Amino acid sequence: MSDRTVLPFGPQHPVLPEPIQLKLTLENETVVEAVPHIGYVHRGVEKAGERMDYTQNVFLVERICGICSFIHALCYCQGIERLMGVEVPPRARYLRVIWSELHRMQSHHLWLGLLADALGFESLFMQFWRNRERLMDIFEKTAGSRVIISTCTIGGVRRDIGPEDQQMIMQELEVLERALDEALEAILSDRTVKRRTVGKGVLSAEQALHLGAVGPVLRGSGVAVDARTEGFAAYADLGIEPVVETAGDAYARTRVRARECYQSLGLVRKAIEGLPDGEIAVRPRGRPDGRTISRVEQPRGELLYFIGADGSARLDRLRIRTPTFANVPALVAMLPGCEMADVPVITLSLDPCISCTER
Amino acid sequence: MSEAQGHTAASPPAQIGDVETVLLGDLHARVAAAREKNLRFVTATCLDAGENYEIYYHFADGALLRHLRLVVAKGVEVPSISGIYFAAFLVENEIKELFGVPITGIAIDYKGRLLLTEGGPSTPMLKTRLGTED
Numbered sequence: 001m002s003d004r005t006v007l008p009f010g011p012q013h014p015v016l017p018e019p020i021q022l023k024l025t026l027e028n029e030t031v032v033e034a035v036p037h038i039g040y041v042h043r044g045v046e047k048a049g050e051r052m053d054y055t056q057n058v059f060l061v062e063r064i065c066g067i068c069s070f071i072h073a074l075c076y077c078q079g080i081e082r083l084m085g086v087e088v089p090p091r092a093r094y095l096r097v098i099w100s101e102l103h104r105m106q107s108h109h110l111w112l113g114l115l116a117d118a119l120g121f122e123s124l125f126m127q128f129w130r131n132r133e134r135l136m137d138i139f140e141k142t143a144g145s146r147v148i149i150s151t152c153t154i155g156g157v158r159r160d161i162g163p164e165d166q167q168m169i170m171q172e173l174e175v176l177e178r179a180l181d182e183a184l185e186a187i188l189s190d191r192t193v194k195r196r197t198v199g200k201g202v203l204s205a206e207q208a209l210h211l212g213a214v215g216p217v218l219r220g221s222g223v224a225v226d227a228r229t230e231g232f233a234a235y236a237d238l239g240i241e242p243v244v245e246t247a248g249d250a251y252a253r254t255r256v257r258a259r260e261c262y263q264s265l266g267l268v269r270k271a272i273e274g275l276p277d278g279e280i281a282v283r284p285r286g287r288p289d290g291r292t293i294s295r296v297e298q299p300r301g302e303l304l305y306f307i308g309a310d311g312s313a314r315l316d317r318l319r320i321r322t323p324t325f326a327n328v329p330a331l332v333a334m335l336p337g338c339e340m341a342d343v344p345v346i347t348l349s350l351d352p353c354i355s356c357t358e359r
Numbered sequence: 360m361s362e363a364q365g366h367t368a369a370s371p372p373a374q375i376g377d378v379e380t381v382l383l384g385d386l387h388a389r390v391a392a393a394r395e396k397n398l399r400f401v402t403a404t405c406l407d408a409g410e411n412y413e414i415y416y417h418f419a420d421g422a423l424l425r426h427l428r429l430v431v432a433k434g435v436e437v438p439s440i441s442g443i444y445f446a447a448f449l450v451e452n453e454i455k456e457l458f459g460v461p462i463t464g465i466a467i468d469y470k471g472r473l474l475l476t477e478g479g480p481s482t483p484m485l486k487t488r489l490g491t492e493d
Contacts, residue, residue, distance in 0.1 A: 037473075212444070321402040
């Protein structure tokens, strides 16, 4: 029997922009066990959500994560709206889709750049991030801020997107689509990328379901689950089919995110073309009472908020289950049997967001 | 901006839908049945309900959510479901640390050190601290 070595992977590592540790047990170069350790930057957001006024929580939850802040706010606002019986105006529902899908695209561009960088493609990394800047510029022009855009509110949205900005977005998307074609061709057809990702970190559909995987990890294993198909915001009007790949490996997860960029492009265009006239928000009256679960689809997968309220200004319970938190068990299951050299790419293929995990 | 009517006494508080309340002794059998049906484990939610804990186990049946609800007195041991759904190990450790629920047999048990450190607060999610009157 070979000697076993325990190797800490993280909390600081070139492929980990945020701290998480995997305690890897190795036999020679093969991983036989992986134990994850989180808690380096836990912030106690759920507790804070019980101490603040329910309206203030919008500002709290959109600061959980800088990459998908709008979608955190959307999930929370939808839950509160359900508890208060608020009917969000159609225009606000469409605007919510536009900002959500722009967030998904910038998140996937960020990740595609990180993948390119991890595989040694520095120029490609810069190309993805340069393209991402176009999306950040759209946020700045439409919301006044590039990262935490703060446009979602209970009852609708805070800002409108007028005809000039709609035209600007459509023009930017044209440029972005052409740039995406070039960059994705480089990453999806490259022999080196395929050798580092095809057949790595394989997760079957059955494993993915039983391990509670979500998002591109689940859909990359052939399971067609996407919370957007439930039709929240304006997704019911716009129509959506989950993007699915069946191989269940790191390459399949990459393809899911790449194809979702095009899906998001289409959704934003469709939402702008069909943007209804009318108000962008209603003013809620009363206070939330009861319990509800709100689910949305973040770039990394299903986000779930359990909200308990008792009719007072403060919530009784705010539970937040983020997608990376759900995907950690899948990572633990996919690492044993792989070579140590593949651990960084397999870990990265989850697109881990530790800010979300450490609410 | 117009105004929307919040719910009134005539419209009861919203609830979370398909909830089945289970007894402690039936928990494993009900969770095993969920696994048999290929339900996806979503997460668990713990609430501090005064003398009791209220724990929801959430599962996805396609697009639908189904929930098992367990009510246990504080101090009563709750068996881990991570032997059936490995995915539960992380949230069970979280509940054990943050609420003080004595969950036993967790597949990977961090023994109270997943999120909290020595000398840090204990059971910070409880509305009243265990063993005190504040």
